[in-house]
Amino acid sequence: MLRMGSVQRNFQKTMPQLTSLLDAIPFAPADWPGPLALVGGSVRDALLNRTRVPLDLDFVCPGPVAERARVLARRLGAGFAVLDAEHEIVRLVLDSGITLDFARRQGADLVSDLARRDYTVNAIAWDVHAGELFDPFDGRGDLTRRTLRAICEANLVDDPLRLLRGYRLAAQLDFAIEPATRAWIGLHAHRLAAVSAERVREELCALICAPTGADALLATYRDGLLADWLPEIAPMEAIGPSGYHHLPLIEHTFEVIRQVDGAIADFAEQVRADMDRQVTGGHSVRTLVKLGALLHDIAKPPTSKLDPASGRMSFIGHESLGANMTRQILQRLKFSRDEERWVAALVQHHLRPGQLAAHWPPSNRAVYRLCRDLGQMLPALLMLALADRRSTLGPQVGQDDLARAVELTGRLLGHYYTPGDPLAHPRTLIDGNGLMAELDLKPGPRVGQLLAAIQEAQATGEVTGREEALALARTLL
Incomplete structure (x- = not known):
């Protein structure tokens, strides 16, 4: 913890927002020889009474930085990494999750360093030793404004x-x-x-x-x-409102992004943990749902076709082409393979919940197939589909359609979050080895096809035990 001198204590009386931030610094000023200033986002957020978890503290000081930081890391029992050897930027990570970044000061003094930063609200610094706030560009004024x-x-x-x-x-x-x-x-x-x-x-x-x-x-x-x-977004400007969409396509797309948080909030008790979970690559499922919202109709421009007789526009296959375009976009932005797989699947299947709602009540077979095809991505797809439905309020959409979308979402989440649910998590009646042994089959795609048919028949109640499963498999050979 930072040990306050009289100057810091006096400053706290006029700037109490910094108290908790200064208390969170896990070392005393004497532990760092020479000038040291806390800068950037942590100071800005403290002045705004915004809490940052986990805490990320940025410091600047004259060089040398790396060796001093190594000594401090040993004293704190923290991890140490060099982020930029040329500019002497290093990072300490404490067991508590606090991150300390130390960088060599740019320029002759602290004000010169702050003058090189991006925005005035990020150019506010706290001199750790002097107990003095530096705000040469009226960043606090901009915070107030x-x-x-x-x-x-x-x-x-x-x-x-x-x-x-x-x-x-x-x-x-x-x-x-x-x-x-x-x-x-x-x-x-x-x-x-x-x-x-x-x-x-x-x-x-x-x-x-x-x-x-x-x-x-x-x-x-x-x-x-x-x-x-994202050059694929601009062609969306050409698609206007329709019987289902009250907004032009470009505005509809951003409205779907807006609606995602509300959809998640409505089903937070069930989906919050899944939405906050990170996939390989480091981004949360919530982030991937919003990316899916941004890209779900990305292929409507290249698939658009006007029917001269009715004057209606169709976009046949836009979900499949959109999934391919999504993969290209996410590869361009260097997302992980897993993140690419997730977002492409959301785009590929974003119409399916609406199709189930249009044939109410959905059949067990249709519910099973959706659960089977999406697996752990199902809650994410349902949040995207509900956000999409709430953003589609053209004259051909009724209140019953919106209510049914909510009911469908709840019903499908109920299946998904119920352990052993026969539609979302059917138990295995027979595995591939058992099927090959009983029917004298060799390994190959046919075995997988038979297992898939057995599982679907089980979900719909056509088979309930091992012998019935084998009997079905024999009829399919």
């Missing part, structure tokens, strides 16, 4: 990821981007193409999951920042 303002145009150009970060910060903090700053972002939007896919991916994921992420992402698109990374 709830405004995101760039320090200068050159700083945005220096690292073009800062262009996209502006929208992410505005969405997370619920701030407005200052007009001159937004003009600079639009002017230099093309520079985002030079940033690595991994860095763009992480900003996009953080943005889309922010409370106002859908609105910020739409603004990001409108200002040209997605032109190189």
Whole structure:
């Protein structure tokens, strides 16, 4: 814990928001020889009374950094890693989950370092030894005004990821981007193409999951920042409203993203743990559902076809082509294979819950097949489908359709979260080895086909035991 001197204690009286942050620093000023300042997001969030869990603290100091940080890591029993050897940026990770990043100060003094940062609200620093707050660009004033303002145009150009970060910060903090700053972002939007896919991916994921992420992402698109990374979005502008969709396709897409959190909240008791779970690659299922929302209709423009007689537009096969396009997009952004598989499956199957609701009540066979095909992805698909339904309010959609979508979601989640449910989790009547032994079969695709037929017949009540399963298999040979 940071041991407060008289200057820090006096400062706490006028800036009490920093108290908990300073108390969380797990070492005393004397443990770090030489100047040291706490900077960036942790100071900003403390001044806004925002809690960060786990805590991530960023420090700057004159060099040398690495050796001092190694000594501190040993003292704290923390893990140590070099993030950037050239700029002397290192990370300490404590068992408590707290992360400490130390970077060599850029420039002759602390103010010079802060002058190189992106936005004024991120250019506020606390001098650990002097107990003094540095705010040379009125970042606190912008916090009060709830405004995101760039320090200068050159700083945005220096690292073009800062262009996209502006929208992410505005969405997370619920701030407005200052007009001159937004003009600079639009002017230099093309520079985002030079940033690595991994860095763009992480900003996009953080943005889309922010409370106002859908609105910020739409603004990001409108200002040209997605032109190189998601060029597939622009053709969606050509698709207007229809009998089912009250919004043009581009606006419908972002409305679906908005509706995802509400769908999850309505079924939070059942799905929250699954939505918060991370898949291989490090992103939560909730993030993947929102990416699925962004991409679920991505193939409507290339599959659109106008019927001259009725004047209606059709998009036959857009879910299958959309799944292929989704794989390409996620590969472009360097998502993991597992994340790519999840989002592509959500796009591929996003129509199926609606198809079940249209043939009410759904048959056991249809429910079984959906559970079988989606497996652990079923709750994610249901959240996407419900968000999609709530975003589709054209004149051909009635209140009964919306109520049925909610009822279907609850019914399917009930199957999924019931252990041993015969439709979602049917017990095995006979396995492949048993089937081959009983019917004198050799290994091959036919065995899998027979097992699939047995399991479906079991789900629909056509077979209930091993002998009936074998009898069915014999009739299929």
